Amino acid sequence: MVSIATWNINSVRLRMAQVERFLAEHAPDVLCLQEIKTIESLFPHEAFARLGYFHRAVHGQKGYHGVATVSRIPLREYARRDWQDNGEARHVAVELLGPGQGLVIDNVYVPAGGDIPDRTANPKFGQKLDFLERMTRWADAIERPTIITGDFNIAPLACDVWNHKALLKVVSHTPIEIEALARLRDAHGWIDLGRARIPAPQRYYSWWSYRAQDWRAGDRGRRLDHVWASPGLAGALRDHFVVEATRDWEQCSDHVPLVTELSL
DNA sequence: ATGGTGGGTAGCCCA
Numbered sequence: 232m233v234s235i236a237t238w239n240i241n242s243v244r245l246r247m248a249q250v251e252r253f254l255a256e257h258a259p260d261v262l263c264l265q266e267i268k269t270i271e272s273l274f275p276h277e278a279f280a281r282l283g284y285f286h287r288a289v290h291g292q293k294g295y296h297g298v299a300t301v302s303r304i305p306l307r308e309y310a311r312r313d314w315q316d317n318g319e320a321r322h323v324a325v326e327l328l329g330p331g332q333g334l335v336i337d338n339v340y341v342p343a344g345g346d347i348p349d350r351t352a353n354p355k356f357g358q359k360l361d362f363l364e365r366m367t368r369w370a371d372a373i374e375r376p377t378i379i380t381g382d383f384n385i386a387p388l389a390c391d392v393w394n395h396k397a398l399l400k401v402v403s404h405t406p407i408e409i410e411a412l413a414r415l416r417d418a419h420g421w422i423d424l425g426r427a428r429i430p431a432p433q434r435y436y437s438w439w440s441y442r443a444q445d446w447r448a449g450d451r452g453r454r455l456d457h458v459w460a461s462p463g464l465a466g467a468l469r470d471h472f473v474v475e476a477t478r479d480w481e482q483c484s485d486h487v488p489l490v491t492e493l494s495l
Numbered sequence: 496a497t498g499g500t501g502g503g504t505a506g507c508c509c510a
Contacts, residue, residue, distance in 0.1 A: 241510080242502055266510080268503065294503050295510095343510055355509095384510095441500040441510090485501080485510085 232469065233304070233331040233495045234259040237456055238477075239340070239382040239438075239486035243267040243299065247275045249480055254282050257474065259490055260304050260330070263338035265382045267297040274299060292320035298381070300338045304329040314365040315342060315358055331495040339366075339381040348405040356402065359384070363411040370419040373461065378493075379421070380458040382486065385412045390432040391454035403453060421459040424491055428471035438486045439478060446478055458491045467493040 236259035240246050243264055254262065262284070267274065271289040279287060284301040288308040291297040297320045300306070305328040312322045321340040326333065342359045350357030370379075387409045389395035398404040416423070429435045436452025443449060458471065470492040477487050 245502070266502090295508080345509095442498075443500085482501095 232492055233261070233327070233334070234490060234492045235261045235263065235336065235378060235380065235458070236488050236490045237263040237265075237338070237380040237382075237458060238488035239265040239456060239484060241266045241268070241484040241486065244269055244273065244275060246482070246484060247278055249477065249483065251278060251282060252480070253474065253477060253488060254284070257488075257490055258303075261300060261302045261306075261325075261327075261336060263336065263380050264299045264301070265297075265338070265340040267291060267299050268294060269297060288323045288325045290320045290323040296320050296340055298323050298338050298340050300325050300336060302327075304331065306336075309335055310337075312369065314339075314362045314369070316361075316365070317358070321362075331493070333376070334495060335375050335377040337377060337379040337381075339379060339383070341382060341384045343384050344402045344408070346402060348400060348402050348407065359402075360407065360411055363408075363415055367411075367415045367418045370415055370421070373419050376461045376464055377419075378458065378460050378464070378491075380456075380489075380491075382455055383412065383457045384455050385409065386453040386455055387412050388426070388431050388454075391435065393436070393449070393451040393453070398453075403455060416459070420462040422462060422465045422468075424458045424460050424468050424471055425454070425489065427465070427468055429473075435473065437473060437489060441485050456486060456489055458489055460493075464493065467495055469494050 344359035345355030347353035
């Protein structure tokens, strides 16, 4: 069994105590972090090592973005890709060398895309669509068993958001983004492991805005974080769950972790 | 219909 977690941590240095608590409580073999907001030399390597996470691939950036994959299982960094073609640190891939030997895990932080869902009025929206298009071309050529996980910044299904109609023009749930994500899915035949385990129309969110006094009161969540697998890995899924408890922790991230267990 | 909060960094950007 190999367990893989993903969590947009929104500053790993600020929230390292919460990461340690999550690792102590759930002990995933691999943790994929997004928005670490630091360069590799300032990444809290020692704290991870103390918890047994000796193997790390950190693609950092000062102040913004940045991803890191930490692991109890030996791994080697496999690739870092710039799907936005602008130097931002939004991807790192690793290859597992112990249990799960040969599995490739792609950790990605898709651009949020700004506020206006129009690439002319808002270049960030165009960059998000272009990022997805480059990912799609990459996915079309994948030959190895692969897990891709992270903050996709898109909630594709009506039941992935608290109010489908109200969010159709809100970036993250617009038809144009959902269509782009579908093309990425179809390019490799990706299996949405989260929805395989928590089928529609069940409630399933991974993010709640900070801009609500009580995130639970209105439950205005969205499923922005995802775990996808190559078609050949579909039968390996053993469990998948959302750790909503972290959203109540002091000074928490606005995203919560997803944990996936695979029989490999 | 609007604005609401949070993190990082250095006088706003990003989410």
